[in-house]
Amino acid sequence: MTQHSTPAISASLTATAEALREGAMTARVLTDRCLDSAERGDQTGFVRLRAAQARDSADACDAAAADGRPGGSLHGIPIAHKDMFHRAGELSECGSRILHGFTPKATATVLTRLDQAGAIDLGALHMAEFALSPTGFNAHLGHGRNPWSGEHVTGGSSSGSGVVISARQVCAALGSDTGGSVRIPAAACGVTGLKPTQHLVSVHGVMPLAPSLDCVGFLAQTAQDCARLLSAVSGPDVRDPSCIATAAQDYESGIELPLGADDCIAVPDFPPDAPLSEELRAMLDKAVQVLRLAGVSVRRVTMPQMGELAALSSLVLGAEAGSMHWPWLHGRADEYGTQVRRRLERGLLYPATRYVDALRLRPILLRRFLNECLPGAQALLLPVLPYAVPRIEETISGNDAEIEAKFGGLSYWTRGINYLGLPALALPAGFTANGLPNGFQLVGRPLSEAALLRIGHQYQRCTDWHRRIPLA
Amino acid sequence: MSGNSIPQPVASGLALAAASQFAKRVSGAALGEASAGDALAGALHVVDIVAHVADQALAWDTVAEPFGTVLVATVREGLPQGPRS
Numbered sequence: 001m002t003q004h005s006t007p008a009i010s011a012s013l014t015a016t017a018e019a020l021r022e023g024a025m026t027a028r029v030l031t032d033r034c035l036d037s038a039e040r041g042d043q044t045g046f047v048r049l050r051a052a053q054a055r056d057s058a059d060a061c062d063a064a065a066a067d068g069r070p071g072g073s074l075h076g077i078p079i080a081h082k083d084m085f086h087r088a089g090e091l092s093e094c095g096s097r098i099l100h101g102f103t104p105k106a107t108a109t110v111l112t113r114l115d116q117a118g119a120i121d122l123g124a125l126h127m128a129e130f131a132l133s134p135t136g137f138n139a140h141l142g143h144g145r146n147p148w149s150g151e152h153v154t155g156g157s158s159s160g161s162g163v164v165i166s167a168r169q170v171c172a173a174l175g176s177d178t179g180g181s182v183r184i185p186a187a188a189c190g191v192t193g194l195k196p197t198q199h200l201v202s203v204h205g206v207m208p209l210a211p212s213l214d215c216v217g218f219l220a221q222t223a224q225d226c227a228r229l230l231s232a233v234s235g236p237d238v239r240d241p242s243c244i245a246t247a248a249q250d251y252e253s254g255i256e257l258p259l260g261a262d263d264c265i266a267v268p269d270f271p272p273d274a275p276l277s278e279e280l281r282a283m284l285d286k287a288v289q290v291l292r293l294a295g296v297s298v299r300r301v302t303m304p305q306m307g308e309l310a311a312l313s314s315l316v317l318g319a320e321a322g323s324m325h326w327p328w329l330h331g332r333a334d335e336y337g338t339q340v341r342r343r344l345e346r347g348l349l350y351p352a353t354r355y356v357d358a359l360r361l362r363p364i365l366l367r368r369f370l371n372e373c374l375p376g377a378q379a380l381l382l383p384v385l386p387y388a389v390p391r392i393e394e395t396i397s398g399n400d401a402e403i404e405a406k407f408g409g410l411s412y413w414t415r416g417i418n419y420l421g422l423p424a425l426a427l428p429a430g431f432t433a434n435g436l437p438n439g440f441q442l443v444g445r446p447l448s449e450a451a452l453l454r455i456g457h458q459y460q461r462c463t464d465w466h467r468r469i470p471l472a
Numbered sequence: 473m474s475g476n477s478i479p480q481p482v483a484s485g486l487a488l489a490a491a492s493q494f495a496k497r498v499s500g501a502a503l504g505e506a507s508a509g510d511a512l513a514g515a516l517h518v519v520d521i522v523a524h525v526a527d528q529a530l531a532w533d534t535v536a537e538p539f540g541t542v543l544v545a546t547v548r549e550g551l552p553q554g555p556r557s
Binding site for chain 2: 244
């Protein structure tokens with residue numbers, strides 16, 4: 001195991017918030033501890049710290065508390081953001097050379113709302129270049145290195161987000177999920193990750209990759225933490241016309257309700273040739289047993305056509321990302337990392353007619369999936385990764401086609417869910433033989449985040465995988 | 473929708489040549505022969521799957537719907553007394 005500096009964070013976000021509220025510690029002390037940990041840390045988590053701003057915010061929180069002014073739901077809580085969430089006047093480089101030095105003029109809505117809730121943003125996190133890798137690889141910044149083993153990938157593209165939660169350097173990390181980029185690093189780093197329903201959370205001020213698929217998400221220690229974070233950022237946003245939220249919502253109330261006869265999860269019958277290792281099949285079986293013991297009933301369903309959904313997702317992503325990057329591909333192509341450039345160039349080859357087909361198919365396939373895979377169930381249990389977290393070396397060896405096939409394999413179980421626009425909660429569920437964590441995801445019906453978070457919370461009351469930390 | 477009248481090997485050769493020219497024009501540099509071939513093979517594989525699904529599921533008059541509206545509609549559809557669209 002990798003040697004680590006002493007974790008700055010020992011408790012979950014919600015427990016830490018309670019400790020701050022009760023005066024057990026000050027926001028400034030906690031912020032200093034987190035900044036010290038980040039500065040001494042040997043993992044690829046932060047790319048930039050905003051230490052002075054964070055300390056000022058922490059001091060303001062403490063002053064408000066001393067004056068008896070009520071704090072927000074995230075009062076004094078240290079967080080960090082994937083380096084694609086814009087802050088006016090501060091760098092936002094998206095893991096790239098092309099946006100090196102880019103300073104946006106506007107702040108992302110989600111960052112503004114987290115600020116308003118009292119969160120302390122410590123800085124920007126490592127990510128795959130332009131959010132285009134499920135391994136966490138970045139040709140310019142270097143590989144994301146898993147806190148559980150420096151030789152293994154973090155998962156991506158929200159690589160730094162997975163690292164800083166796993167290493168307990170902050171309480172929460174913002175990520176984005178276009179094809180699995182919150183859930184994959186959550187599973188690979190042994191933390192909890194939430195991808196909300198498509199268009200639920202404002203994407204204003206967030207780097208677009210494929211706007212039909214892009215989702216703001218969170219990584220944190222627990223489902224309850226994710227519930228509090230989602231509550232803090234929820235609500236309509238006039239600056240994001242695609243946002244379907246009609247009102248802010250409290251996703252944490254009701255989370256403690258025990259599971260009972262009305263609660264049901266669907267579990268697919270995974271055929272022998274499904275891309276799923278024996279280790280992970282066993283892990284999923286154990287997770288189902290725990291959920292049964294927690295009170296949920298289980299319904300077996302046929303496996304969804306994940307291969308087809310993955311292809312549809314790839315086409316939409318390729319076409320839209322190709323369009324977004326067209327100006328840079330024409331003239332600045334050499335400033336991309338080779339893998340990212342290849343993925344973008346492939347998107348340029350997709351016919352427009354097939355892209356329109358993919359959009360026309362979306363409502364049909366969504367309704368089919370809900371009818372076949374979620375009949376009378378609140379959630380469908382699926383893997384996140386098809387196998388144990390790979391070594392970095394394994395993900396970069398082979399020719400281009402072999403590497404691309406590995407990328408496709410890593411996001412096989414996740415990117416189809418983006419195509420369907422469904423919410424998904426990734427939960428840690430154990431360790432594979434190589435000593436790395438892994439987990440599963442609960443996929444819900446549209447706008448069913450509260451149900452997913454409640455099931456996830458009750459699962460975590462029966463397990464302790466989410467409490468494990470990579471100590472030496 | 474799917475299938476064409478051009479013999480497959482000719483179509484592949486034409487497509488590869490077109491892809492290389494297209495990529496060269498866009499990116500300012502020619503894709504290497506191997507890369508162009510890989511990129512095209514990968515793209516064709518995805519397109520073939522999408523074409524297959526589209527052939528099976530799309531009617532002549534199926535149109536793309538605003539997806540946010542669809543997501544909200546399915547919530548109503550899932551309610552016991554809700555109207556079905």
